[in-house]
Amino acid sequence: xxxxxxxxxxxxxxxxxxxxxxxxxxxxxxxxxxxxxxxxxxxxxxxxxxxxxxxxxxxxxxxxxxxxxxxxxxxxxxxxxxxxxxxxxxxxxxxxxxxxxxxxxxxxxxxxxxxxxxxxxxxxxxxxxxxxxxxxxxxxxxxxxxxxxxxxxxxxxxxxxxxxxxxxxxxxxxxxxxxxxxxxxxxxxxxxxxxxxxxxxxxxxxxxxxxxxxxxxxxxxxxxxxxxxxxxxxxxxxxxxxxxxxxxxxxxxxxxxxxxxxxxxxxxxxxxxxxxxxxxxxxxxxxxxxxxxxxxxxxxxxxxxxxxxxxxxxxxxxxxxxxxxxxxxxxxxxxxxxxxxxxxxxxxxxxxxxxxxxxxxxxxxxxxxxxxxxxxx
Amino acid sequence: xxxxxxxxxxxxxxxxxxxxxxxxxxxxxxxxxxxxxxxxxxxxxxxxxxxxxxxxxxxxxxxxxxxxxxxxxxxxxxxxxxxxxxxxxxxxxxxxxxxxxxxxxxxxxxxxxxxxxxxxxxxxxxxxxxxxxxxxxxxxxxxxxxxxxxxxxxxxxxxxxxxxxxxxxxxxxxxxxxxxxxxxxxxxxxxxxxxxxxxxxxxxxxxxxxxxxxxxxxxxxxxxxxxxxxxxxxxxxxxxxxxxxxx
Numbered sequence: 016x017x018x019x020x021x022x023x024x025x026x027x028x029x030x031x032x033x034x035x036x037x038x039x040x041x042x043x044x045x046x047x048x049x050x051x052x053x054x055x056x057x058x059x060x061x062x063x064x065x066x067x068x069x070x071x072x073x074x075x076x077x078x079x080x081x082x083x084x085x086x087x088x089x090x091x092x093x094x095x096x097x098x099x100x101x102x103x104x105x106x107x108x109x110x111x112x113x114x115x116x117x118x119x120x121x122x123x124x125x126x127x128x129x130x131x132x133x134x135x136x137x138x139x140x141x142x143x144x145x146x147x148x149x150x151x152x153x154x155x156x157x158x159x160x161x162x163x164x165x166x167x168x169x170x171x172x173x174x175x176x177x178x179x180x181x182x183x184x185x186x187x188x189x190x191x192x193x194x195x196x197x198x199x200x201x202x203x204x205x206x207x208x209x210x211x212x213x214x215x216x217x218x219x220x221x222x223x224x225x226x227x228x229x230x231x232x233x234x235x236x237x238x239x240x241x242x243x244x245x246x247x248x249x250x251x252x253x254x255x256x257x258x259x260x261x262x263x264x265x266x267x268x269x270x271x272x273x274x275x276x277x278x279x280x281x282x283x284x285x286x287x288x289x290x291x292x293x294x295x296x297x298x299x300x301x302x303x304x305x306x307x308x309x310x311x312x313x314x315x316x317x318x319x320x321x322x323x324x325x326x327x328x329x330x331x332x333x334x335x336x337x338x339x340x341x342x343x344x345x346x347x348x349x350x351x352x353x354x355x356x357x358x359x360x361x362x363x364x365x366x367x368x369x370x371x372x373x374x375x376x377x378x379x380x381x382x383x384x385x386x387x388x389x390x391x392x
Numbered sequence: 393x394x395x396x397x398x399x400x401x402x403x404x405x406x407x408x409x410x411x412x413x414x415x416x417x418x419x420x421x422x423x424x425x426x427x428x429x430x431x432x433x434x435x436x437x438x439x440x441x442x443x444x445x446x447x448x449x450x451x452x453x454x455x456x457x458x459x460x461x462x463x464x465x466x467x468x469x470x471x472x473x474x475x476x477x478x479x480x481x482x483x484x485x486x487x488x489x490x491x492x493x494x495x496x497x498x499x500x501x502x503x504x505x506x507x508x509x510x511x512x513x514x515x516x517x518x519x520x521x522x523x524x525x526x527x528x529x530x531x532x533x534x535x536x537x538x539x540x541x542x543x544x545x546x547x548x549x550x551x552x553x554x555x556x557x558x559x560x561x562x563x564x565x566x567x568x569x570x571x572x573x574x575x576x577x578x579x580x581x582x583x584x585x586x587x588x589x590x591x592x593x594x595x596x597x598x599x600x601x602x603x604x605x606x607x608x609x610x611x612x613x614x615x616x617x618x619x620x621x622x623x624x625x626x627x628x629x630x631x632x633x634x635x636x637x638x639x
Binding site: 017020025028029226231232237 | 476489
C-alpha cells in the first residue's frame with residue numbers, strides 16, 4: 016500500500032504540473048459539453064422555401080401563412096414559374112419549393128380532394144424527412160379545419176366528418192417536449208469521460224516507455240499490480256471528477272431531469288471507467304510510442320462513438336451493425352445513462368448491461384496485466 | 393555465501409538467429425569496481441539487462457548477489473541499484489521529489505526518507521536547485537543525482553550503464569570520485585564505459601567483442617599480457633576484429 020501511495024503521489028504531481036493537462040481535464044470537457052449539446056440537434060429551424068402560388072386565393076394564402084406561423088419555415092421568395100424556383104433550389108438558397116395548383120380553393124370549397132406539390136432538396140436525407148413530415152402535419156391540420164369550416168358554413172352535420180377520420184395522438188413520455196438537449200447531454204457526457212479516460216491512461220504508460228523511466232521502474236521491486244493501480248487510479252479519479260462536473264452542468268445548467276438515483280449512476284460510471292482505463296492500458300501494452308497509442312485509441316474511439324447510438328439510433332442500423340454494438344461499451348453506458356436519468360430506471364432494468372461491462376472490464380484487465388511484463392524479450 | 397557478487401556461467405541471449413550475448417562467464421568479487429567494456433553493439437547492454445532482471449537469458453546460469461536470475465529476479469531487484477544511460481529520473485519532478493519517489497518505492501520509511509533527502513541534497517550540493525525541475529539541470533548534475541538515487545536503498549551491487557556519457561572531464565572525474573566512495577563502503581560497482589581512462593580506474597576490466605568476452609583481468613595484468621601500456625590499445629586491437637557493426 017505504501018508503494019502505491021508513492022506512485023499515486025508522483026502521478027498527481029506530474030499531472031498537475033503539466034500545463035497542457037489542466038485545460039484538458041477541466042476546461043475542454045465543459046466547453047465541449049456546452050457547444051456540442053447545443054449544436055448537435057435534429058430540430059428543424061427556419062428552413063427557407065420558395066412558393067409558386069398559381070391559385071392566388073384566400074385559401075392558398077391561408078395555407079402559406081400557416082406554414083410560416085410555425086416558425087419552422089420562412090418564405091424566401093415567390094415565383095410564377097417552376098424554372099426560377101428550381102434555380103434557387105439548386106443554388107441551395109431554399110430547402111424546398113411549395114407549389115399550389117390553380118383550382119386549390121375551388122376544389123376545397125366543393126369538398127373535393129386536391130393536392131399541393133413539395134419539391135425538397137434531399138441531399139441531407141434526414142432534413143428532407145423532417146421537412147416532409149412537418150409540412151404534412153401542417154397541411155393536415157389545415158385541411159381538417161377547412162373541412163370543419165366548410166361544414167359549419169354549409170350547416171351540415173359536423174359529426175359526419177369527425178367520425179370518419181382516425182387520427183393518432185402521440186404523447187411523448189420521458190422527454191415530453193422532444194427536447195434534444197435532454198436527449199443529447201447524457202450521451203455527450205459519456206463520450207467525454209470515455210475520451211479522457213482512454214486517451215490519458217493509454218498515453219501515460221507509453222510515455223514512460225518513451226522517456227525510458229519504465230526501465231528504471233522495472234529494476235525496482237514494484238509489482239505489476241502496484242504499477243497498474245498506480246497508473247489506473249489517478250485517471251479514474253479524473254474521469255469521475257469530470258463526470259460529476261458534467262452531471263452538475265446537466266442538472267443545473269441544462270435543467271435535465273434526474274429521475275433515477277445519482278448513486279446508481281456513479282457506481283455504474285465507476286465500473287465503466289475502469290473498463291475504459293483498462294482498454295487504454297491494453298493499448299499501451301501493444302504500442303511503443305505515444306503516436307501509435309494515440310492513433311489506435313482514436314480509431315477505436317471513432318468507431319465506438321459512431322456506433323454508440325448517440326448520433327444514429329442503434330434501432331435504425333442494419334441487423335449486423337446492431338449486433339456489433341453489443342461489443343461497444345459506449346453504447347451500453349449511453350443507454351444506461353439515458354434510462355436512469357430520463358426514465359428513472361433502477362438496478363433491475365440495467366443490471367444485465369452492468370454485468371456485461373464488469374465482465375469485459377475484468378477480462379481485459381487480466382489480459383493487460385498479463386501482457387505488461389517487467390522483463391522484455 | 394561466496395565472496396562473489398556476480399557469477400555467470402555460459403550466459404547467453406539469442407534474439408531470433410542473432411546471438412547478442414554469447415556464452416559469457418564472469419566473476420565479480422564483492423566490493424570491486426568491474427569495468428565492462430565493449431564497442432557499440434557488442435552486447436554489453438543486453439548482458440547488463442540479464443543481470444538486472446530486465447531480460448531473461450536464453451541459456452546459461454547467473455547469480456547476482458547470490459540470487460538466481462531465472463527464479464529470483466524480484467529478489468535481485470531489491471538488492472541492486474541501476475543507472476542507465478537513458479535518463480531514469482523524472483524530468484518534470486524536482487530533485488527532492490525524485491529522491492522521495494524512488495526512496496518510497498524501495499520501501500524506505502518516512503524517517504529514512506527525510507534523512508536521505510537532506511543528506512543527498514547536501515552532499516550533491518543541490519541545495520539551491522532542490523525546488524527546480526530535474527529537466528532544467530545540467531547533465532552532470534542529473535548524472536550525479538541519478539547515481540545517488542540508484543543507491544538510495546543501499547544495495548549490494550550497483551549497475552552503471554555508461555553513466556558519464558556526454559560530460560566534461562572534470563565532471564567525469566568528480567563522478568568517479570563518488571564511485572570510489574561507494575565502492576569503499578563495500579558496494580560492488582559494475583560499470584560500462586567508452587572512456588578508456590575510466591577503465592584504468594577499475595579493479596577488473598573485461599572487454600566484450602561480438603557477444604563474447606575476449607579479455608578479462610586487472611588493467612595492469614592486461615597491459616602485461618598484451619605488451620602495451622594503454623587499455624585503449626588493447627581495446628582497439630580486440631574491437632577491430634569484430635565482425636558485427638554498429639547496431
